[in-house]
Each structure stands twice: as structure tokens, then as C-alpha cells.
Amino acid sequence: MGPDRHLKWIVLAMVLAQLVACRLVRDLAWKWVLFWAYAFGGCVNHSLTLAIHDISHNVAFGNRQAKWNRWFAMIANLPIGMPYSASFKKYHIDHHRYLGGDNLDVDIPTDFEGWFFCTPLRKLVWLILQPLFYALRPLYINPKPITTMEIWNALVQFSVDLLLYHTFGLKPVVYLVAGSVFCLGFHPISGHFIAEHYMFMKGHETYSYYGPLNLITFNVGYHMEHHDFPSIPGSKLPAVHRIASEYYDCLPHHESWARVIWDFIFNEEIGPYSRVKRKCKLANAG
Template sequence: MGNQVSRDDFEWVYTDQPHTNRRKEILAKYPEIKKLMGPDPHLKWVVMLMVLTQLVACFLVKDLPWKWVIFWAYAFGGCVNHSMTLAIHDISHNVAFGNKEAKWNRLFGMFANLPIGVPYSTAFKKYHVDHHRYLAGDGLDVDLPTEFEGRFFSSLQRKLLWLFLQPAFYSLRPLYVNPKPFTRMEVVNIGIQLAYNFLIYHLWGAKPLVYMVAGSILAMGIHPISGHFIAEHYMYLKGYETFSYYGPLNWITFNVGYHMEHHDFPSIPGSRLPLVKKIASEFYDTLPYHTSWIRVLWDFVFCESLGPFARIKRKYKVAKEE
């Protein structure tokens, strides 16, 4: 394999995303799947336990040497914080308190945001809606890399660097690709997060604060859990734009690996997505899937057919008219 990727553009398609039709077909055959929609009563308790766990961890690292602060940030805190971002992903679909309690879901997302150290839950919500509605949409879906990313990060070494820089690209890309007005809820999110960060610093000093933020950044870069960023929508097989992952890390990531099922039924909590696959097995068993996020990252770096350009892309004319 050479060091240079073989793609020089996205895979442009002129069809609608496949999830809409498959959802209709599955519901026509298995209407009982509708019963899986709605809030997950256990989610809020799991999230509260995770926030408490990280609070205790902040206390425990306050007197450690810096090298151990960073080690535990990557090995433990980063795992919890990355898992928490996926809880926030679930909360963004209103599955903590239901669609009728949208405000409580927003506020609870801010609470789940606390151990991460960087305020983002409210901004994530407003962009993630577009990711589902306009999957792979040019100028609309900010999950897609930019053309600069595709052209510059085109060698083995640069793809590895790109994986390290994933937190920066996920934070800054929306401001360039599809900027949206700043909202009052984002101000609230920032205010609550800064107050919590100041409280941690006031109580126990800088090390717990670094533990939180460094863990979040490191676990979104080169980390086994971060393989889901690439596994979900990168074209590991021509013509397929969404992939599921059926492996053990689903246990600590709110089943985000059931990504095909999630895009088919975004209002079903992650805890119930395995039931979707079980009920409608004939719709999913024939689709390609991943079994290792580590293998996903390895192949992304070393396979010349993979890179930031290995994504399906489409235009949504109606959306642009709006």
C-alpha cells in the first residue's frame, strides 16, 4: 500500500438517504417497533452516576504527579467523558424526558456536559438535527469533512495527524461549513460550565481541571472509543454511507455502534436499538458492519482508499431554498 490516498473527491450521489425508505418498510412490517420509541427511564440515573464518578475522580487526582494526571485522563477519565458525549447524543434526541419535555432534556444535557469541561451540548443539539435530516448534505451536514481536510490529510502521516486533531475539527468545522446564530441556551450552557470549572479549580486546584479537559480531548483523538467517529459514515465499502458496529464497546457507549438502526429510528433510545435489530433482523443482517473500532482506525490510516474524502455526499435543493 502506498502512503497517498487514491481518492481526490467525495463520492457524490443523487439519491435520497436510505434510512427514510427503510424506516417505512420496517414499520409497515413490524409496527410494534413504535413501542420502542420514547424516553428511557434509566438514562438519567446512569448519567448522574457518571457525573458523580468523575467528581470523585477529580478529588482523587488532585495530589497526583502530572504524568499520572494525564495517564488517568486518557485511560479512565477520557473513557467516561467520551461515553458522556454519547449520552448527550442520546439526550439530544429527547430520550431522557421525552419530546414533551424538550427544555428539561436541554438542561439535563448541560448537566451531563459538566465532567467534559468544555461547553458543547446545546451547540451539538442544533447541528445534530441537520445531520439526521440532511445526512451527507453539502453545506448542511457538518459531520462531513471539508474539501481542505480531504486534500491536505491525504497521506498516512497526515491521516494519523487528522485523527489526533478530530476534537478541533468537530468544534471549528460547523463555524465554517454551516454557521448558525448563537442562542440564549448556548449562553446558559457556557455559564453553567464555567461556574462548574471554577468550582473544581477553587476546591482542588488545576490538576482536576486538566484531568477533565485533557481526558475529553485525548479520548476524541487516537483512542479506541473514537473509532466510532470513522466507523459510522466513512465508506469502507463502496455505496454504503452508514455502518453499524456490533462489539463490546457498545456496553459503555450507549449502543452508538448500532448506527444504522439509530439513523433508521433516531427517536428510539440507544438502550433499545439492539431490539430493533432483533425484531427486523432481515433488514440488517445482510448489511456490512464493523466488529472492531481499533481495526477501523488502523484501516483508515493504512488503507489508501480511505481518508477524509471517503464519504458519500449529496445536495439538498429544497433545504437550500429554505
């Protein structure tokens, strides 16, 4: 456990790469702006959301510099185009503390999602619209007051968006936002959203994935290990698996996020309802 001293430099390099891409796409035709948003920019942005996931556990600067992590997450947020990091931090803690908790864990789809998105075509639409559901679901399941950090997150993000628009025009802003929407929706990397906690086998609600996409997703595939030790940086989770291999090697895990998406769409037994939901007692209850 402890901070990952390389994380901040990796994140800064990714943010810089996206700023360079904004300069490069400003003169492209719209079809190529959208192509590169899906093929490159969105992949970087999705990776940055997973960097923000790591940073939310204070692994960039450590627990003693908690506020530094919050502010640095806003820098990682910049290429995503929409304010995200402060709200994610607020709700992600509940995901770990009350995994599957009814009206507490906003990672759990609503009853409407489970009821309506039940056919292959509808499940495909649900996957495409995942960013929308992740943004709106907290407002329905577990609304919380807006925090000061969320206000700062929005002010910083929209100020940079306006600066990019003023400097490079509309296309770079569309490139960033569209990439985030594309690659957080129907995209191979987004298979991790389904792979992590959807019950592909009864009795198992959390799964790991040990494939090559971990190289660009801060090892989020090591998800069982992450929930066991959330204060360990993603860069060290493979070491956790090696050290405790006798516990992890016998657990079911996924071989491919793309296969997870395929099975989710076409397996009639799997859908938004394929989650464990439990009643949880609040941690601060008497």
C-alpha cells in the first residue's frame, strides 16, 4: 500500500498527448475527427477515467495529501471534456463500502434498466448509452448534495473547454467529448464495466481479467484484487496476484472483455439484472 510515484507523470503525459491531438484534429474533416475520437482519443480518455479511479483511492500522492489527489484528478479529467472526477470520488467510496447495496451503490442498474433492456438489440442500445446511465443513475438512486470540489471541478473543466474552443475551434472540443462518449459506451475497453461485477456464474459477483488491455487501463482488470486491497495502486496489483496466487488462481475470471460484451448481448440469462443487490446497514448507523 502507498502512493504510486510514477502515476502522476503517466497521467500528465496522457493529458499532454490529448492537447497535441487537439491541435492536430482542428483542420481535419468531421468524419476523421469522429474516427480518431473513437480509435485513439476515446481510448486515452477511457484510460484517464481509470487513472481517476486509482487517484480516488489517494494513490497519486498518498493519504496524507488527500486534497492533492482531488486537485490532480481534475487535471486528469481535462481531456474527458465534462466534469467527472469529483462526483466519481463521492460515489465510488460507497461502491466499495456497500458493494451491491440497494439505494447506495449507484453502479447497480435501476429496475427500469433491468426490465427494459432485456433483448440483444436493447442490450446493445444500453451499452451504447452507458455513459448517460452512469451520469444520471446517481441522481435517481442516491442523490447527494453538490460539494465544493464538484463546483471547482466544473469551473476548471468548462474553463479549459472554452479555452480550447477559443484557441483551436469547435472540432477539438467535439473530439474530446465524443471520444469519451464513444469509448465509455460500446467499445472493447468498456467490457470491464460488465466484466467486473455481473454474475456470469452464480455465486460469484466480482471477477478479474488478466489480459493485455490491463496495460492501458491501469490494471483495472485485477478487480478481485482491487476490492480486496483498494489502497494498493493498480500498478502493484499484479504483484498482489503473484503473492497470493493460491487464493486467486482458483477463482473464475474473464479471458476477454470483447467476449464479455458478446456474451452480455446474446446470452439470454445475462443482462442489467445480473447483479447482486443487497440490503446494507449504513456505516454510521447506531
